[in-house]
Amino acid sequence: MLSDEFAAAPEHFYARLRERTPVHYEPAIDSYFLSRHQDVKRVLTDHDAFTTEMFQVRAEPVMRGRVLAQMTGAEHTAKRKIVVRGFTGSALQDQIRAIHTNAAELMAPFLPQGRVDLVNDFGKPFAVHAALDVLGLDRADWQQVAGWHAGVAEFVTSLALTPERRRHCLDCAERLDAYLAPVIRQRRSRPGEDLISKLCTAEFDGVTMSDRDVTALIINVLIAAAEPADKTIALLFKHLIDHPEQMAQVRRDPDLLAAAIAETLRFTPPVQLIPRQTQESAVFAGTTVPAGATVFCMIGAANRDPDAFADPDTFDIHRADLGTARSFTAAAQHLAFGAGLHQCVGAAFARAEIETVAALLLPLLDEVRYSPGFRYRETGLYTRGPVSLSLDFTPVHGSGTRRG
DSSP: OOSHHHHHOTHHHHHHHHHHOSEEEEGGGTEEEEOSHHHHHHHHHOTTTEEOTTHHHHTHHHHTSOOGGGOOHHHHHHHHHHHHHTTSHHHHHHHHHHHHHHHHHHHGGGTTTTEEEIIIIIIHHHHHHHHHHHHTOOGGGHHHHHHHHHHHHHHHHOSSOOHHHHHHHHHHHHHHHHHHHHHHHHHHHSOOSSHHHHHHHOEETTEEOOHHHHHHHHHHHHHHHHHHHHHHHHHHHHHHHHSHHHHHHHHHOGGGHHHHHHHHHHHSOSBOEEEEEESSOEEETTEEEOTTOEEEEEHHHHTTOTTTSSSTTSOOTTOTTTOGGGTTSTTOSSOTTOOGGGOOTTHHHHHHHHHHHHHHHHHHSTTOEEOTTOOOOEEOSSBOEESOOEEEOOOEETTTEEOO
16 A cells, blocks of 8 residues: 555556455555455444544544544534535525636636646635635735645644654644634624634534634635545546547536536546544454454445446446436445445535536547646645646637637
């Protein structure tokens, strides 16, 4: 798992892992990796046997408090409901309008040029802007927040951190905490319609949440909303460019866009690993994992398990075993959003966000193709996505008129 070969192309190892070592032990980090769909789903849906206790070490130091994944019972239900309300209903409709405006503004400068890096020019700033809009934070601060967010995300998603990188990540968390403190004070005294205001005014067991609780949930939402979005948008376009017949079908029939997004999430999930801790010893494929062990669920490998999906290494927006309608719900067959109690709270938001952006970009990026000399590369073990995606397309002039 920690080799350069695995980092370069993990999908080349999935079948070998599932068939030969479905329970793979990595001694350097004293952790077990599960690659079969049935085993991953079992771990993610049995939250009594497989807990999230490791987040005390893996997330809490940079989240500044407990995150949703650490909560259970009435507390989890109540606080999850507060967060979900910020991503659904009328709030979601307002966000979709903001997402459309935000995406159009970010893309506008590149349209006359006919070239854009969909990751660095568009996807990364867009994802942070969208998260800030949900939270009600000033979009002008996006580069500063993005830098701190990157440090926090690095801490949570690294399998091994050097002392120097650990200090950097903790410093980012402290700076983000200091940035949020006056915002929380202001929203407590003058709440608005944004998610931070909802968190500041909501009650649990008749008591409003502490500043520490609110800060942790804000950072939780910031990472959940920003981290996968830029990767999924870029991966969607990559797969459609690589499959021109499916690109043409999506252009002709916009109703296929949701299926293309769902298949992108199955084929190349932006979150590749989800950790859990065993309460008691557990047996998978005849191998015993001891109590107290860290278990990493390999989402990428599980999503390409032939026992779960036919011809799983083929990108196919028409596959019968995906179920587009349920792909963004708790009933999803793919595991890109996790499963069970701690399934991603922002799944509906992610669908709306990516559909809105893709529906805007597809007509603008006419004859879209890789830029001359571009070499595709992905990076990341825990979360994974393209380093860049340089695309050429027919330039757009003035009010949408095209050259040629």
